[in-house]
Amino acid sequence: MSNKVYVAGVGLTKVDEHWWTSLEYLMTEASLKALDDAGVNKVDSIYVGSMLSPVLQEQGHLGALLAEELGLSSVPAIGVEAASASGAAAVYAGAREIESGRANAVLVVGVDKMSDGLAEEVTAAMMIGERQEYVGFIGATFYSLNALIYRLYMDKYNIDQEKIALFPVLCHEHAVNAPHAQYPFKIKLETVLNSPYVAEPLRRFETTAIADGAAALVLVNEETGKKLDSPKTELVIEAATDYLTPFQREDPLWFPAVQLSTSKALERAKLGRQDIKILETFDATSIMAILSLESSGFSERGKAWRLLEKGELSLSGSLPCNTFGGLKARGHPIGATSVYQIAELHLQITRRAGKNQVDNAVAGLAQSLGGIASTAFTTILREV
Amino acid sequence: MFKIKVPRYWRHKDFRYRLNAWKCNHCGETHFFKPLICRKCRSREFIQVSLPETGKLLAYTVVRSPPEGFELQSPYIIGFIELDDGTRILGQVTDCQPEELKQGMRVEATFRRIREDEEDKIIAYCYKFRPVI
Numbered sequence: 001m002s003n004k005v006y007v008a009g010v011g012l013t014k015v016d017e018h019w020w021t022s023l024e025y026l027m028t029e030a031s032l033k034a035l036d037d038a039g040v041n042k043v044d045s046i047y048v049g050s051m052l053s054p055v056l057q058e059q060g061h062l063g064a065l066l067a068e069e070l071g072l073s074s075v076p077a078i079g080v081e082a083a084s085a086s087g088a089a090a091v092y093a094g095a096r097e098i099e100s101g102r103a104n105a106v107l108v109v110g111v112d113k114m115s116d117g118l119a120e121e122v123t124a125a126m127m128i129g130e131r132q133e134y135v136g137f138i139g140a141t142f143y144s145l146n147a148l149i150y151r152l153y154m155d156k157y158n159i160d161q162e163k164i165a166l167f168p169v170l171c172h173e174h175a176v177n178a179p180h181a182q183y184p185f186k187i188k189l190e191t192v193l194n195s196p197y198v199a200e201p202l203r204r205f206e207t208t209a210i211a212d213g214a215a216a217l218v219l220v221n222e223e224t225g226k227k228l229d230s231p232k233t234e235l236v237i238e239a240a241t242d243y244l245t246p247f248q249r250e251d252p253l254w255f256p257a258v259q260l261s262t263s264k265a266l267e268r269a270k271l272g273r274q275d276i277k278i279l280e281t282f283d284a285t286s287i288m289a290i291l292s293l294e295s296s297g298f299s300e301r302g303k304a305w306r307l308l309e310k311g312e313l314s315l316s317g318s319l320p321c322n323t324f325g326g327l328k329a330r331g332h333p334i335g336a337t338s339v340y341q342i343a344e345l346h347l348q349i350t351r352r353a354g355k356n357q358v359d360n361a362v363a364g365l366a367q368s369l370g371g372i373a374s375t376a377f378t379t380i381l382r383e384v
Numbered sequence: 385m386f387k388i389k390v391p392r393y394w395r396h397k398d399f400r401y402r403l404n405a406w407k408c409n410h411c412g413e414t415h416f417f418k419p420l421i422c423r424k425c426r427s428r429e430f431i432q433v434s435l436p437e438t439g440k441l442l443a444y445t446v447v448r449s450p451p452e453g454f455e456l457q458s459p460y461i462i463g464f465i466e467l468d469d470g471t472r473i474l475g476q477v478t479d480c481q482p483e484e485l486k487q488g489m490r491v492e493a494t495f496r497r498i499r500e501d502e503e504d505k506i507i508a509y510c511y512k513f514r515p516v517i
Contacts, residue, residue: 124452138475
């Protein structure tokens with residue numbers, strides 16, 4: 001039987017274009033906030049998730065780098081990478097270390113700083129999560145792959161774009177009162193539908209923008225948790241993988257890694273889908289959110305849009321989703337994003353979500369995807 | 385975008401120039417580059433095949449926000465194609481405007497320039513698809 005894992009502290013930087021701030025500074029800032037929130041000075045190890053820093057900053061070795069910045073050199077510290085789920089990969093590594101009994105307290109950080117690259121450089125850098133020799137080579141982009149899936153989805157289920165384009169509208173609604181959100185304002189459906197194509201049918205407002213950010217968690221075991229005054233939640237994380245290119249899979253409209261990691265996580269947490277009161281889904285594009293909702297079993301296939309239309313995913317709905325704006329409106333600083341998702345669940349469950357507080361937030365689930373669900377992490381947080 | 389380096393580029397020319405690929409002897413899964421073990425059934429026996437050069441267009445899109453190295457080509461079309469043997473493949477679609485395309489239409493492979501390395505002037509070639517004339 002493995003040890004339980006608790007989140008004892010979280011730290012978030014505002015997601016923004018931080019022109020005057022470096023990658024090192026951002027991840028150090030988030031880390032210090034998390035350590036202060038938990039009320040700890042030292043940890044047994046550090047894991048840092050980042051996808052783009054080796055390309056955009058030409059900076060690797062983030063483990064030792066962050067340890068040094070924090071004055072914690074000598075602590076084991078390792079960088080981990082799983083494309084846009086790199087942050088969740090860091091959480092996974094940290095959680096497993098606590099579970100195994102080898103660590104009492106672990107600092108987990110996710111960071112990326114996209115504003116150091118030009119738009120074309122960032123678009124190219126995002127392809128390190130795909131098969132470069134095949135898909136990258138022909139000039140395909142992350143958004144063009146999403147667009148193909150989007151087209152297939154609309155054809156298969158005979159659904160209009162305006163049903164799916166409601167997702168970014170929901171996200172912006174939820175970001176309005178989120179202090180750390182990149183775009184804390186509402187948008188209209190027409191704004192989404194009139195925004196230019198990135199790759200048709202995918203429109204600019206159905207994607208995310210250049211974003212910088214870092215988020216951090218302090219994970220502890222039960223014994224350490226008891227000594228700390230900070231509010232805590234219990235964490236379970238599971239993962240699964242799939243082919244890098246969704247178009248080599250039997251069905252590009254189904255994410256088996258999401259399905260598998262969801263059922264593994266629910267089983268380990270001994271919870272059913274009805275016990276999940278808040279959801280953080282991975283809306284790198286509107287269509288990815290839709291497919292994640294369906295593959296995880298929170299919606300029937302081809303029907304996720306109905307949850308949107310009926311308001312089930314709103315803060316007052318039956319399954320509030322992306323309660324601080326999700327990737328679209330809180331922002332998507334790639335490697336940091338999944339740590340933001342988990343930190344936001346923690347704020348909700350510990351009743352520190354401010355104006356975005358959801359009633360009855362006793363358990364929440366975060367879906368963090370690398371590439372087009374080539375890696376899927378499912379994290380469940382619950383009240384303790 | 386990665387720089388075009390000759391050895392790295394050259395080792396994959398059999399697929400990119402001629403659509404030569406590998407099929408698993410056990411389950412029939414197509415692998416574009418020489419595999420050691422089948423990703424689907426884990427068999428280790430393969431036969432080399434020439435993929436059919438014609439197929440149908442399952443879906444297409446237009447890249448309007450290009451990656452580094454493709455700025456001058458944008459907008460260009462990316463298609464998802466089912467070849468006549470059932471193999472599914474991604475490729476650029478050329479010799480036409482997006483308005484001329486229809487899902488389900490017949491396309492054929494053609495040999496084209498994909499990109500030129502601006503610094504070293506190395507030209508990379510690859511298959512692209514075009515509507516069957």
